[in-house]
Amino acid sequence: MSQSRTTIGRRVLLAAAISATCALTPAGLANAAPVAQVHARQAAYTVDSAELGQGLYQVAYSARNNVLWVTSSVGFPPVTQSQLLKVDPRTLTVKAAYTPPVTDAATGAREAVYGVAVDDEHNTVWTTNTVDNSLAVYSQSTGEHLASLPGVEHARDVVVDARRNLAWATGLMDGSVVAFDTRTYREKRRIKVAGAAPAGLAVDERTGTVYAADLTNGQLIEVSASSDQPRLIPAGKGSIDVSLSADGLTAYTANQGSGTVSVIDLQAGTVRREIATGAGALAVATDHCTGNVFVANRVSGTTTVVDPRRGTVVADLATGANTDHVVMVRGTAYVVDKAAAGAQAMDSIHRIRTTG
Template identity: 60%
Template sequence: MSAAIRPIHRIRRTTAIAVALASGSVLALAGTASAHAGHTEPAVSTVTSAGLAQGLYQSAYSERNQVLWATTAVGRPPVSTSALLKVDPKTLKVKASYTPPVTDTNTGAVEAVYGVAVDDEHNTVWTTNTRNNTVAVYSQRTGKHLATLPNVAHGRDVVVDERHNLAWASGNGDGTLVAFDTRTYKEKKRITVEGAAPTGLAVNERTGTVYAADLNGNRLIAVSPYAKDPTFIPAGEGPISVALSADGATAYAADQTSGAVSVVDLRKKAVTKTVPTGAGALSVAADPSMGRVLVANRTAGNVTVVDPRKGKVVETLATGANPNHITVARGTAYVLDKSGSGPEGQDLVHRIRIAR
């Protein structure tokens, strides 16, 4: 028998943001809840922030090692300042920093890292080396550079399918999606869609299907490892990032042009809801434990928490300027920004404890 149903009162959500005020400091400010007669404020998400490094781009969480991996690259070619960072998710401090291989001894240019994904099955980290048109593989245990794999034109994102031993990379420069064997590092599959600009990636490890946001086509590109040709699914305006629901039946696309997230029924191949989130929606991640979707809105300078079933924003959380990437693990989101507002000019990392 179920418990008695109690009346639900209207509630007001609050948001919080913490700013690192001194070098190495990490401060958190939690939303406060107050109780009034007959009214109880719910839990609210909290944000903890810290200066991390200059030139932050993307992050990925390793369940196996319980660390956050982040990429940094500073400046235009030849890029000589870049690092793969191993970050403690509890303290938000850098545990180790690994410099990519030098590609030009005359200029000091390195194989700068931008996109990142972890392969906990093989204890490796995969990166896209956008300006070198390659992807690379590093050891999670030692940070050693293990391989550089060519022919990924202006590679943007990489995602790992541990079940099928594949790492997929998006070649934004020529409309390609490339799959590499995560054991041998050999290329296994290549799909090219003329006129497409694939950016963000998500993979359904049960089916092996990878989904790419097509910035040029207002659509998702779906590629099965077993099919010869891709299929196309409508999305919103300017999709640049994509995430999947826990059951893999729904995709969420961050639509940069319209500043919204599209809820996409993958079986019906149709957008079922469009939820405005904020200007410059750039990165999206799904929290399977709560069924929430989080969107980093770069121009708006915030993160929105979306209830996709109801099709509405339930929280808006301030971050530093120019939030660039978001990843979610165990009910916690990690957001990297390009604000340069750390005590020594660093970009910030924000840890969000998502409200239950």
């Protein structure tokens, strides 16, 4: 009886915490200045868009500073044009831009940034420097480049477990999932799965369990806080990104190969259902306010809103050619594309909000 009451109590507290969080919005958003354009309304959603720069890749949000961090890198190695952008979530304008250091004086190549995650506990930003097989750490206050961390082959994604002072990254080319100490920047753990290509990451901070989407094998790589023996869970064809439900019991994978999102029961280790979203599903994020899932579809140039419990599509919103990444911020989605539109071939950021 006491165990049942404890379990119920925990669920009630969790529900209350989620409800309180969802009642908030990024600071000042309700009184935000108008952005460049409002170009789409569908179902109960409005999409605001603004051009940011060239070569956008990923976006992350800092609650501590109420800013978005966006990575941009242009062209192929040697990459000479790259910036870490500090963006106002209210106006969708660039507040500051920081340029990564030069790594090769002869070619002008820079430590180009691609993946991004925020560590609000230590007021830093972590990036993956894919072509340099490394990670980097920047100060959120000043944009100062604090450290370069080599040894992650084709570093693709990074996620921060603030409770355990860990930053996890994926090595796409050698099947590795690597953890670094967010205080000392030293490597703490390294797990390899032969024949895997780990890409997108998610972490359950309550348990410390990390999930990496395996692009090659259509599965999730689950790494617990207590074991270096990973558990492999079926996902979808070309699973490239992963997000978790609010309670951490369900995972959602964006499946690039099939243009779908998989709904995965993590306890059972099975796929409950697979829902069509759009060609080239590339990134996924969970709205913990509603339970809906947002999927960025690169080829179709849309962001699809899915109700994973019913297995239905709620909305399919235009978010620019080559829609690349999505992050959720208390019920609001921010999406970046690689549309290369306009006279200066600019890429855009899109803000998706409910109108109800």
